[in-house]
Structure formats: structure tokens, C-alpha cells
Amino acid sequence: MSDKKRVSRRQFLNYTLTGVGGFMAAGMLAPMVRFAIDPVLQTQEGGDLKSVVSVDEITNEPQRFEWTINQVDAWYESEIQKTAWVYRNDNDEIIALSPICTHLGCTVDWASNEEYPNQFFCPCHAGRYTKDGVNVPGTPPTAPLPMFEHEVRDGMLYLGDAKSRKGA
Numbered sequence: 001m002s003d004k005k006r007v008s009r010r011q012f013l014n015y016t017l018t019g020v021g022g023f024m025a026a027g028m029l030a031p032m033v034r035f036a037i038d039p040v041l042q043t044q045e046g047g048d049l050k051s052v053v054s055v056d057e058i059t060n061e062p063q064r065f066e067w068t069i070n071q072v073d074a075w076y077e078s079e080i081q082k083t084a085w086v087y088r089n090d091n092d093e094i095i096a097l098s099p100i101c102t103h104l105g106c107t108v109d110w111a112s113n114e115e116y117p118n119q120f121f122c123p124c125h126a127g128r129y130t131k132d133g134v135n136v137p138g139t140p141p142t143a144p145l146p147m148f149e150h151e152v153r154d155g156m157l158y159l160g161d162a163k164s165r166k167g168a
């Protein structure tokens with residue numbers, strides 16, 4: 001008589017079902033795991049500088065420029081519109097200021113109030129900033145307007161993230 005072990009019908013069915021079940025479970029779980037860790041696998045665009053305007057267009061008077069960036073927030077990707085007040089100061093340096101009021105986040109305008117023609121003015125609570133974006137003491141904002149990091153390449157102004165500054 002042979003010593004070979006024979007696989008019973010029950011064992012064969014068990015092995016087959018376990019194998020097929022495991023294969024199907026792996027097939028269903030793999031996309032879920034990939035989806036769960038997807039943001040980790042993505043390269044982030046945050047911090048990139050974007051081309052905004054030709055430097056020839058920048059004057060000594062603050063002008064408002066807009067551009068868009070792609071924002072990836074975990075699984076959600078969207079296009080965000082950004083805005084900056086840009087001008088050349090007396091030393092011919094380019095200054096790019098955020099228009100977001102540091103009091104409660106309204107949008108400031110340049111020279112929009114007749115009484116303060118050379119200042120940024122926030123219409124929400126009459127907040128004011130000097131041309132370099134420093135908050136005027138005695139008005140609601142307690143910090144200067146954030147300043148965009150910038151770079152000039154091939155005659156174009158590139159802007160990055162707006163950085164907060166210490167209060168006046």
C-alpha cells in the first residue's frame with residue numbers, strides 16, 4: 001500500500017475556497033489601501049513660486065495682481081485665486097503684499113479712502129496700513145500685511161507664499 005497522503009474532497013474544497021477568497025479580498029483591499037495612503041504618495045505643489053506679472057508692469061504705485069494656484073488638500077484638489085498688491089519702493093525693490101487684513105480678514109484696498117490717500121484701507125472696521133504694509137497704530141489691525149516671498153526670473157515676477165510679519 002502507498003504512503004502518499006490523499007487530499008480529501010473536503011480538504012480540496014477548503015484549500016480552493018481559501019485561495020480564491022484570499023485572492024478576491026486582496027483585490028478589493030489593494031485599491032482601498034492605495035486610496036487611503038494616496039496623499040502621502042502625491043508630490044505637494046505648496047510653496048512653489050508662480051509667474052504673476054512682467055516686472056516692466058510694476059510701478060511705484062501699488063497695483064493689484066491676481067493669479068491662480070492648484071491646491072491639494074488630502075484627496076481634494078482645487079484651484080485657488082490669489083491676489084497681491086505689488087509695487088517698487090524707493091530703493092527700487094519689489095514689494096508684494098497680501099490684501100488680507102490682519103484684523104478679521106477683510107480685503108484691503110490701496111488709497112480707497114479720500115482721507116488717507118497713501119495708505120491701504122480696510123473698509124470693514126477702518127483699518128489702515130502704510131504703503132509698506134505696516135499697520136497704523138490706533139487702528140484695529142495689530143500686525144502688518146503679510147508679504148509674499150518673491151523672485152524675478154526672465155523678466156517675470158514669481159510669487160510664493162505670504163509670510164506674516166511682526167506687529168507695529
Ligand code: FES
Pocket residue numbers: 101102103104105106122123124125126127128140141
Ligand atoms: S477686518 Fe480689517 S479692520 Fe477689521
